[in-house]
Amino acid sequence: MPELPEVETVTQSVKKHLINNRFTSLKVNWGKTLHNFTVADFNSRIKNKLIRDVYRRGKYILIDLNKSLLAVHLRMTGKLYASNAIDKSKKHISLYLKLNDKYLIFEDTRKFGRFYMFDNMDYLNEKLGVEPLLDDFSTDWILYNMKKKNRQIKPLLLDQSFICGIGNIYADEALWHAKIHPLSISSRISRKKLLKLREGIIKVLQESIKKGGTTIRDYTYDFVYVGNYSLNLNVFGKQGESCSRCQSSIVKTNVAQRGTHYCPKCQKK
DNA sequence: CCATGAACCTGGTCGC
Protein backbone atom coordinates (compact mmCIF):
# COMPACT_ATOMS: atom_id res chain seq x y z
CA MET A 1 0.00 0.00 0.00
CA PRO A 2 2.22 2.72 1.18
CA GLU A 3 4.62 5.23 -0.23
CA LEU A 4 5.29 8.64 1.22
CA PRO A 5 1.85 10.17 0.48
CA GLU A 6 -0.02 7.16 1.86
CA VAL A 7 2.19 7.01 4.96
CA GLU A 8 1.68 10.74 5.48
CA THR A 9 -2.08 10.28 5.17
CA VAL A 10 -2.11 7.42 7.67
CA THR A 11 0.15 9.35 10.04
CA GLN A 12 -2.19 12.31 10.10
CA SER A 13 -5.24 10.12 10.51
CA VAL A 14 -3.90 8.26 13.56
CA LYS A 15 -2.22 11.30 15.08
CA LYS A 16 -5.40 12.88 16.40
CA HIS A 17 -6.28 9.66 18.23
CA LEU A 18 -2.87 9.24 19.80
CA ILE A 19 -1.53 12.59 20.80
CA ASN A 20 -1.77 13.30 24.55
CA ASN A 21 -3.04 9.78 25.02
CA ARG A 22 -1.34 6.66 26.45
CA PHE A 23 -1.01 3.05 25.37
CA THR A 24 -2.19 0.78 28.18
CA SER A 25 -1.43 -2.62 26.67
CA LEU A 26 -0.06 -4.44 23.64
CA LYS A 27 -1.43 -7.65 22.15
CA VAL A 28 0.70 -9.41 19.54
CA ASN A 29 -0.76 -12.01 17.20
CA TRP A 30 2.15 -12.27 14.75
CA GLY A 31 5.41 -12.29 16.71
CA LYS A 32 7.71 -11.15 13.93
CA THR A 33 5.89 -7.83 13.81
CA LEU A 34 7.98 -6.67 16.79
CA HIS A 35 11.31 -6.29 15.04
CA ASN A 36 13.71 -5.20 17.77
CA PHE A 37 11.81 -5.29 21.05
CA THR A 38 9.56 -7.47 23.18
CA VAL A 39 6.28 -7.06 25.00
CA ALA A 40 8.33 -6.71 28.21
CA ASP A 41 10.20 -3.78 26.62
CA PHE A 42 6.87 -2.26 25.70
CA ASN A 43 5.64 -2.61 29.26
CA SER A 44 8.67 -0.95 30.75
CA ARG A 45 9.25 1.80 28.22
CA ILE A 46 6.02 2.65 26.44
CA LYS A 47 3.08 1.49 28.48
CA ASN A 48 1.25 4.39 30.21
CA LYS A 49 3.70 6.95 28.87
CA LEU A 50 2.36 10.15 27.38
CA ILE A 51 2.38 10.28 23.57
CA ARG A 52 3.90 13.63 22.71
CA ASP A 53 3.88 13.63 18.95
CA VAL A 54 3.21 11.54 15.85
CA TYR A 55 5.02 12.21 12.60
CA ARG A 56 6.48 10.68 9.46
CA ARG A 57 10.08 10.16 8.30
CA GLY A 58 10.47 8.44 4.93
CA LYS A 59 7.95 5.60 5.01
CA TYR A 60 8.09 5.26 8.79
CA ILE A 61 5.39 6.45 11.16
CA LEU A 62 6.97 7.70 14.38
CA ILE A 63 5.24 7.86 17.73
CA ASP A 64 7.20 9.99 20.17
CA LEU A 65 6.90 8.98 23.83
CA ASN A 66 9.54 11.38 25.08
CA LYS A 67 12.19 8.86 26.09
CA SER A 68 11.31 6.25 23.46
CA LEU A 69 10.14 6.18 19.87
CA LEU A 70 7.75 3.62 18.50
CA ALA A 71 8.19 3.30 14.73
CA VAL A 72 5.85 1.57 12.30
CA HIS A 73 6.62 0.47 8.77
CA LEU A 74 3.60 -0.65 6.76
CA ARG A 75 5.61 -2.40 4.02
CA MET A 76 3.20 -3.78 1.40
CA THR A 77 -0.16 -4.36 3.07
CA GLY A 78 0.02 -2.85 6.54
CA LYS A 79 -2.95 -0.83 7.73
CA LEU A 80 -2.81 1.25 10.88
CA TYR A 81 -6.00 2.74 12.26
CA ALA A 82 -7.80 3.64 15.45
CA SER A 83 -11.06 1.94 16.31
CA ASN A 84 -13.42 1.58 19.25
CA ALA A 85 -13.44 -2.20 19.02
CA ILE A 86 -11.47 -5.16 17.70
CA ASP A 87 -13.31 -6.78 14.83
CA LYS A 88 -12.88 -10.50 15.46
CA SER A 89 -13.79 -11.29 11.88
CA LYS A 90 -10.59 -9.65 10.61
CA LYS A 91 -8.13 -12.42 9.78
CA HIS A 92 -4.91 -10.46 9.67
CA ILE A 93 -4.59 -8.29 12.75
CA SER A 94 -0.87 -8.64 13.47
CA LEU A 95 -1.12 -6.66 16.70
CA TYR A 96 -3.10 -4.01 18.48
CA LEU A 97 -2.43 -1.47 21.21
CA LYS A 98 -5.05 -0.43 23.70
CA LEU A 99 -5.55 3.23 24.49
CA ASN A 100 -7.79 4.56 27.24
CA ASP A 101 -10.95 4.52 25.20
CA LYS A 102 -10.02 2.86 21.91
CA TYR A 103 -7.54 0.68 20.06
CA LEU A 104 -4.74 1.29 17.62
CA ILE A 105 -4.95 -1.65 15.25
CA PHE A 106 -2.30 -2.98 12.88
CA GLU A 107 -3.74 -5.17 10.19
CA ASP A 108 -1.35 -6.71 7.70
CA THR A 109 -2.32 -9.42 5.23
CA ARG A 110 1.15 -10.27 4.03
CA LYS A 111 2.81 -9.91 7.44
CA PHE A 112 5.76 -7.87 6.17
CA GLY A 113 4.98 -4.84 8.32
CA ARG A 114 7.17 -4.12 11.35
CA PHE A 115 7.19 -2.18 14.62
CA TYR A 116 10.47 -0.87 16.02
CA MET A 117 11.51 0.78 19.24
CA PHE A 118 14.28 3.38 19.24
CA ASP A 119 15.82 5.70 21.81
CA ASN A 120 15.88 8.55 19.32
CA MET A 121 16.00 9.28 15.59
CA ASP A 122 19.72 8.65 15.14
CA TYR A 123 19.37 5.21 13.59
CA LEU A 124 16.71 6.24 11.07
CA ASN A 125 18.42 9.49 10.23
CA GLU A 126 21.57 7.54 9.51
CA LYS A 127 19.75 5.01 7.39
CA LEU A 128 17.43 7.26 5.40
CA GLY A 129 18.28 9.73 2.67
CA VAL A 130 16.93 13.18 1.97
CA GLU A 131 13.25 13.98 2.56
CA PRO A 132 11.94 14.92 -0.87
CA LEU A 133 9.42 17.45 0.45
CA LEU A 134 11.89 19.41 2.57
CA ASP A 135 14.22 22.19 1.46
CA ASP A 136 17.21 19.83 1.73
CA PHE A 137 16.05 18.27 -1.54
CA SER A 138 17.31 21.24 -3.48
CA THR A 139 18.29 21.69 -7.10
CA ASP A 140 21.92 21.67 -6.00
CA TRP A 141 21.35 18.45 -4.09
CA ILE A 142 19.94 16.53 -7.02
CA LEU A 143 22.48 17.81 -9.55
CA TYR A 144 25.38 16.99 -7.27
CA ASN A 145 24.22 13.62 -5.97
CA MET A 146 22.92 12.12 -9.22
CA LYS A 147 26.32 12.77 -10.77
CA LYS A 148 28.05 10.88 -7.98
CA LYS A 149 26.17 7.65 -8.72
CA ASN A 150 26.38 5.41 -11.74
CA ARG A 151 23.12 3.68 -11.25
CA GLN A 152 19.97 2.94 -13.19
CA ILE A 153 17.65 5.77 -12.27
CA LYS A 154 14.59 3.72 -11.37
CA PRO A 155 16.25 1.55 -8.70
CA LEU A 156 18.11 4.62 -7.48
CA LEU A 157 14.81 6.43 -6.90
CA LEU A 158 13.63 3.42 -4.91
CA ASP A 159 16.77 3.44 -2.73
CA GLN A 160 15.58 4.82 0.62
CA SER A 161 19.10 5.72 1.69
CA PHE A 162 19.29 8.13 -1.25
CA ILE A 163 15.89 9.81 -1.32
CA CYS A 164 13.34 8.42 1.13
CA GLY A 165 9.65 7.93 0.64
CA ILE A 166 9.47 7.27 -3.10
CA GLY A 167 8.10 3.87 -4.07
CA ASN A 168 7.16 2.07 -7.25
CA ILE A 169 4.19 4.23 -8.24
CA TYR A 170 5.74 7.65 -7.76
CA ALA A 171 9.09 6.60 -9.23
CA ASP A 172 7.36 5.72 -12.50
CA GLU A 173 5.21 8.84 -12.41
CA ALA A 174 8.13 11.17 -11.70
CA LEU A 175 10.24 9.64 -14.49
CA TRP A 176 7.38 10.09 -16.93
CA HIS A 177 7.05 13.71 -15.85
CA ALA A 178 10.75 14.30 -16.56
CA LYS A 179 10.79 12.22 -19.78
CA ILE A 180 13.53 9.97 -18.43
CA HIS A 181 13.86 6.28 -19.35
CA PRO A 182 13.82 4.10 -16.20
CA LEU A 183 17.14 2.47 -17.15
CA SER A 184 19.00 5.75 -17.75
CA ILE A 185 22.22 5.97 -15.77
CA SER A 186 21.95 8.69 -13.15
CA SER A 187 25.32 10.30 -13.86
CA ARG A 188 24.53 10.66 -17.55
CA ILE A 189 21.15 12.38 -17.23
CA SER A 190 21.16 15.98 -18.42
CA ARG A 191 20.99 18.85 -15.98
CA LYS A 192 17.72 19.93 -17.52
CA LYS A 193 16.10 16.53 -17.03
CA LEU A 194 17.38 16.23 -13.47
CA LEU A 195 15.75 19.52 -12.59
CA LYS A 196 12.57 18.30 -14.23
CA LEU A 197 12.84 15.07 -12.24
CA ARG A 198 13.12 16.94 -8.96
CA GLU A 199 10.09 19.00 -9.91
CA GLY A 200 8.19 15.84 -10.87
CA ILE A 201 8.99 14.06 -7.62
CA ILE A 202 7.79 17.01 -5.54
CA LYS A 203 4.73 17.50 -7.69
CA VAL A 204 3.47 13.91 -7.67
CA LEU A 205 4.09 13.50 -3.94
CA GLN A 206 2.44 16.78 -2.99
CA GLU A 207 -0.56 16.33 -5.23
CA SER A 208 -1.04 12.80 -3.99
CA ILE A 209 -0.96 13.93 -0.36
CA LYS A 210 -3.66 16.46 -1.20
CA LYS A 211 -5.82 13.64 -2.48
CA GLY A 212 -5.10 11.32 0.42
CA GLY A 213 -2.70 9.06 -1.47
CA THR A 214 -3.27 6.36 -4.05
CA THR A 215 -5.45 3.35 -3.47
CA ILE A 216 -5.11 0.56 -5.99
CA ARG A 217 -6.33 -2.51 -4.19
CA ASP A 218 -8.78 -1.86 -1.42
CA TYR A 219 -10.35 -5.00 -0.04
CA THR A 220 -11.95 -3.55 3.04
CA TYR A 221 -11.66 0.06 3.81
CA ASP A 222 -13.97 0.29 6.78
CA PHE A 223 -11.65 2.31 8.92
CA VAL A 224 -9.02 2.95 6.35
CA TYR A 225 -8.63 5.92 4.12
CA VAL A 226 -9.15 5.58 0.41
CA GLY A 227 -6.94 7.85 -1.62
CA ASN A 228 -8.01 9.37 -4.89
CA TYR A 229 -4.69 10.03 -6.53
CA SER A 230 -5.12 7.01 -8.80
CA LEU A 231 -7.16 9.31 -11.02
CA ASN A 232 -4.03 11.36 -11.68
CA LEU A 233 -1.71 8.54 -12.69
CA ASN A 234 -0.14 8.81 -16.11
CA VAL A 235 1.81 5.57 -16.49
CA PHE A 236 1.48 3.34 -13.43
CA GLY A 237 -0.90 0.52 -14.27
CA LYS A 238 -1.58 2.11 -17.65
CA GLN A 239 0.14 -0.45 -19.88
CA GLY A 240 -1.57 -0.62 -23.24
CA GLU A 241 -3.23 2.75 -22.77
CA SER A 242 -2.10 5.79 -24.70
CA CYS A 243 0.31 8.32 -23.26
CA SER A 244 -1.51 11.53 -22.34
CA ARG A 245 1.36 13.54 -23.89
CA CYS A 246 2.13 11.75 -27.15
CA GLN A 247 -0.54 9.05 -27.56
CA SER A 248 2.02 6.22 -27.79
CA SER A 249 1.16 3.02 -26.01
CA ILE A 250 2.45 2.78 -22.43
CA VAL A 251 4.75 -0.19 -21.90
CA LYS A 252 5.28 -2.31 -18.79
CA THR A 253 8.59 -4.05 -18.17
CA ASN A 254 10.60 -5.26 -15.22
CA VAL A 255 13.39 -3.23 -13.70
CA ALA A 256 15.09 -4.45 -10.56
CA GLN A 257 12.29 -6.96 -10.02
CA ARG A 258 9.64 -4.27 -10.00
CA GLY A 259 6.91 -3.67 -12.54
CA THR A 260 7.95 -0.53 -14.42
CA HIS A 261 5.70 1.56 -16.61
CA TYR A 262 6.85 4.15 -19.11
CA CYS A 263 6.17 5.74 -22.47
CA PRO A 264 8.69 4.39 -25.02
CA LYS A 265 8.35 7.52 -27.14
CA CYS A 266 8.53 10.26 -24.49
CA GLN A 267 11.06 8.50 -22.28
CA LYS A 268 14.12 7.71 -24.36
CA LYS A 269 17.39 6.55 -22.84
C1' DC B 1 30.21 0.30 -6.35
C1' DC B 2 26.38 -1.86 -8.71
C1' DA B 3 23.07 -5.38 -10.49
C1' DT B 4 20.47 -9.53 -9.79
C1' DG B 5 17.83 -13.06 -7.52
C1' DA B 6 15.80 -14.94 -3.55
C1' DA B 7 13.40 -14.54 0.70
C1' DC B 8 9.70 -12.93 3.67
C1' DC B 9 3.78 -13.83 3.26
C1' DT B 10 -1.17 -14.02 1.59
C1' DG B 11 -4.59 -13.44 -1.70
C1' DG B 12 -6.40 -11.80 -6.19
C1' DT B 13 -6.52 -12.46 -11.12
C1' DC B 14 -5.83 -14.63 -15.49
C1' DG B 15 -5.53 -18.43 -18.71
C1' DC B 16 -6.71 -23.13 -19.72
Next chain:
DNA sequence: TGCGACCAGGTTCATG
Protein backbone atom coordinates in the same frame (compact mmCIF):
# COMPACT_ATOMS: atom_id res chain seq x y z
C1' DT C 1 -15.57 -24.56 -11.04
C1' DG C 2 -10.78 -25.85 -10.37
C1' DC C 3 -5.88 -25.32 -10.58
C1' DG C 4 -1.42 -23.56 -11.47
C1' DA C 5 1.25 -19.53 -12.66
C1' DC C 6 2.04 -15.00 -11.92
C1' DC C 7 1.44 -10.62 -9.77
C1' DA C 8 1.30 -7.07 -5.80
C1' DG C 9 2.27 0.08 -3.30
C1' DG C 10 8.66 -2.92 0.34
C1' DT C 11 12.99 -4.20 2.32
C1' DT C 12 17.02 -7.11 3.20
C1' DC C 13 20.54 -10.39 2.30
C1' DA C 14 23.72 -13.10 -0.47
C1' DT C 15 26.24 -13.53 -4.67
C1' DG C 16 29.00 -12.12 -8.81
